[in-house]
Amino acid sequence: MTILIHVDMNQNLSRIGARLGALLVQAAMLLFAALLALPVLALAVSWLQFDAEALDVLRQMAETVLPHYVRTSLLLCGVVAVAVAAVGMATACAVTLFDFPGRRVFEWALLLPLAMPAYVVAYAYTDFLQFSGPLQVFLRETFDWRGRVFPEIRNVWGAAWVFTFTLYPYVYLLARTALSERATQLMEAARLLGAPLSRRIREVALPLARPAVAAGVALALMETLADFGVASYFGIQTFTAGIYKAWLVMDNRTAAAQLATLLLLTVAALLWLEHRAQRRMRFATTRGGRAHSAEAQPVRLRGAARWGAWAVCGLPVLLGFVLPVVFMLRPLIGGWEELPWRSFAQWxxxxxxxxxxxxxxxxxxxxxLAFAQRRQPGWLTHGVNRVVGLGYAVPGAVIVVGLLLPVGWVQTVAPHSSVGYWVTATVLGIVWAYLVRFTAVALQSVQSGYARIPASFDDSARMLGVTGLGLMTQVHWPLLRRSIMAAALLVFVDVMKELPATLVLRPFNSDTLAVVTYQLARDERLGEAALPALTLVLVGLIPVILLSRTLRSKA
Structure with a gap:
């Protein structure tokens, strides 16, 4: 009897311990989700404090700068949307529906502009094409011309050019996947019904790829709206530039919060469009796999058509990657001995x-988070992962305002508090911002790794007495190592290139490669900016190489 009571007490204690452990895990997950959602929550709370002063600020902005911000952002987004859709769809059709020499090279080369931060491309083109740049100087000296040969690149149209040839890979990648997975069988059926090639492309391939193009355009527009480096360097008054101007120049937190809210709502609308397009892509998926008949293979091009395909695929790579790298190498090689190597090592x-x-x-x-969702799926883990997963869509400018607003409130209530110091003068604030923005990248990679592990592995491990952390360390970890390494690498590269949040929240005397590239280019020291800029490009090539290898393995 005593032994039974003792066993029953041990079982009750183990159940209580397990419940307490589960509650602690749930509390930690909720706290982490709240910390990552703080920028959005802070903006929402700022509107609860809307008073006569905030209304007056909003009225003044509506009468002065807000219409200009709206017009400029709409014009920039409109041009970028049309351009990236055209370039991305044309290149995807070329490498998917047609066969020509060099097609395999272009399949991965068209991804290279993903390695180029948009602000680096902007600096490269400005250095080469400006009035005192080598091209205009050469033309004036050769042909004895006077004045400006080319129009000024630092405007909305120049920014649209930069964004088009750095962001079209989003459309290219999604459209290429949609065409390769869905178009072959229906193109084959249309051919058997007597439709010519032009009609098959117009009425079969393009409608199938339309949801993918919409999703890619939405992603490109989110990047365009979140950009600060190009807008600031070109002097374009977009929402992001206006947020930084309101906070850092005008010292007006209310105006910055209102502009950040408008930007966040716009990005949320684009995110809804991207999700809607993704659902349509899944709905359009055909059954039965890929057609393997010879008729369903890409059409082989000959003569002038081959040259046309080379031009369609080669120009985006040339304009989005090759030329910017060459433009940045010129001042780097010319001033090799004068480069700030000691400072570069510190950066x-x-x-x-x-x-x-x-x-x-x-x-x-x-x-x-991924382990918790796999072990105990439910509304809590699903909701936390959704909150974390949306962080990548939050622009860096919104994160900065959302983190600094609570700091200002705390400093107002407790002037002697050290919260401001910890957020703005240590790594706490900048790492916090990085986690808000890039935990979603890591989560997506880890979840994709978990999707490849059958649930039967967990059941077999539990039958052998392996539970809890043992399940993660002994079963999941060996199978997830590649996904975890990919997640860490992707976050590492994104943080290396991140500019808006780093520019404001970095600790004192801790400039990064992205920050000094922006600062040197802003001071017209483009030759010195070439070294950190090209370093960022080299780092950005790593995920592009991994992505191209993944696509080849799926082909």
Missing amino acids: ARNSLWLAGLAAALATLAALV
Whole structure:
């Protein structure tokens, strides 16, 4: 009897311990989700404090700068949307529906502009094409011309050019996947019904790829609206530039919060459009796999058509990657001995330190969240992962305002509080911003790894007595190592290139490669900016190489 009571007490204690552990895990998940959602929550709370002063600020902006911000952003987004859709769809059709020499090279080369930060491309073209640049100087000296040869590139149209040839890979990648997975069988059926090639492309391939194009355009527009480097350097008054101007120049937190809210609502609308397009892509998926008949293979091009395909695929790579790299190499090679190597080493160390720390924390958080969702799926884990997953869509400018607004409120209530110091003068604030933005990247990679692990593995491990952390360390970890390494690498690269949040929240005397590239280019020291800029490009090539290898393995 005593033994039975003792066993029953041990079982009750173990149940209580398990419940307490589960409650602690749930509380930690809710706290983490709240910390990542703080920028959006802070903006929402700021509107609850809407008073006569805030209304007056909004009225003044509506009468002065807001219409200009709206017109400029709409014009820029409209041009970029049309351009990236045209370039991305044309290149996807060329490499998917047609066969020509060099097609395999273009399949991965068209992804290279993903490695180029948009602000680096802007600096490269400005250095080469401006009035005092080498091209205009050469033309004036050769042909004895006077004045400006080319129009000024620092305007909305120049920014649209930059964004088009750095962001079209979003459309290209999604449209290429949609065409390769869905178009072959229906193109074959249309051919058997007597439709010529032009009609098959117009009435079969293009409608099938339309949801993918819409999703890619939405992603490109989110990047365009979130950009700060190109808008600031070109002097374009977009919402992001207006947010920084309101906060840092005008010292008006209310105006910055209102502009950040408008930007966030616009991005939310684009995110809804992207999700809607993704659902349509899944609905359009054909059954039965890929057609393997010879008629369903890409059409082989000959003669002038081959040259046309080379032009369609080669120009985006040339304009979005090759020429910017060449333009940045010119001042780098010419001033090799005058480059600030000692400062560059310090900038590189700061970038590596911040990127490594953020990558480790984001990957660890993603692993814990993905494991919790797999072990105990429910509304809580699903909701937390949704909140974390939406962080990548929040622009850096919104994150900055959303983190600094609570700091200002705390400083107002408790002037002697050290919260402002910890957020703005240490790595806490910048790493916090990185986790808000990039934990979603790590989570997506880890979840894709978990999707490849059958649930039967977990059941077999439990039958053998392996549960809890043992299940993660002994069963999941060996199968997830590649996904975890990919997650850490993607976050590392994104943090290395991140500019808006780093520019404001970095600790004192800890400039990163992205920040000094922006500062040197802003001061017209483009020759010195070439070294950190090209370093960022080299780092950005890593995920592009991994992505191209993944696409080849699926082909």
